[in-house]
Amino acid sequence: MKPPKRSPIALAVLTMLCEAPMHPYRMQRLIKERGKDEVINVTQRASLYQTIQRLEREGLIAAQRTARDEKRPEHTVYAITETGRAIAVEWMRQILSTPTNEYPEFPAAISFLPLLSPDDVLRQLEARAKAIKAELERIDEGLKQAAAVPRLFLLEMEYLRAVQTTELSWVTFVVDDLRSGRLTWSEAWLRQIAAQFASEPASSSE
Amino acid sequence: MKPPKRSPIALAVLTMLCEAPMHPYRMQRLIKERGKDEVINVTQRASLYQTIQRLEREGLIAAQRTARDEKRPEHTVYAITETGRAIAVEWMRQILSTPTNEYPEFPAAISFLPLLSPDDVLRQLEARAKAIKAELERIDEGLKQAAAVPRLFLLEMEYLRAVQTTELSWVTFVVDDLRSGRLTWSEAWLRQIAAQFASEPASSSE
């Protein structure tokens, strides 16, 4: 019996069912209504249904009944189990306490910058800066709209805002360095570096 | 003919093959040697081999030959194709220019904080702060070791450092608010809020 696999959607399902029993589609709508769709991906319903099936197999949730509000499609209501509740708490503690690397695309691309020319990179990063600014405005607009909502329910937005702000300042920093020429490269220079590192015995080790 | 799917590993494979033809295992070691394993997940080799097979199917790379250095296992050397090179450049431009939400675990967990008690959250976040500090020291140590390496090849570390620093300050900020009681909640208070929102018609819409 291996421990059930952790995932954002699985966590969302368990925590919503801790509040009250409900059916999958309802979870999707609740997540959207509460604005949690910024941090939980529910654009594709299939993932949600698949995850729910898995959690049922693993005994963390249980189908309570198959109901039918008049004139609405049939739907299966799920409830959390004791194990499910315990696992949800355990997952929360682990996620909060221990950071894990999730390998997003942007830093990966950063590490392959030499594939493009410096001015090409400059153009792309300028576009990114613009996009992040728009994104930040959207977040601020959302926070303004939700002025009446207790802060507890807006913390993830606060967090996203902080991270986006940092990314923006890092990007504009690099853009400046590219524009001024403080950061640059060329085919010739790259070949030279490659030759250098080929001769040296790759100093960094452990 | 749908366009090939973008992924950090696929991008890594293409860019390495842009430099020179090589075999999968060599890519894995190169990524580690250059410290890119911080942003490209190569701990599990199987993903790398599977991605390479897919890229070959899609015609972005091609098996050049199956070679055998004496006393070493047989290995297949791959080379990039014209399409592959074009796709790599296209991916780079898209990733750099347009931010995409990748739904990491931490913000997801943040949005379900009420599942734990305030002092439980406090303990977990204190642990996280400590872990991030250690992580930052590790990064700084790495950057110090690599003082001779041109900045171009350390940019992703710079970025990670900036993001981690922001996360640390946000976490310590929240820890302070929890400790002082500026941020708190209780079962009773949560029930009250739930009742309030059940009566109101979910004001946030557009």
Add this chain to the structure above:
DNA sequence: AGTATACTAGTCATAAAATAACTATGCAAG
């Protein structure tokens, strides 16, 4: 001399997740 460990290079099987496309009904707008 024998044993344990690590490195090189890769395979296989399973499970989980992403993604798109599809069913079926009810309701409202035009």
Add this chain to the structure above:
DNA sequence: CTTGCATAGTTATTTTATGACTAGTATACT
């Protein structure tokens, strides 16, 4: 009368993650 949207869900395909496994070589200990 039909177009579009909301509700509630299913199916199939592809990708990715993960762990376990093979098999030979080199190195280190004991």
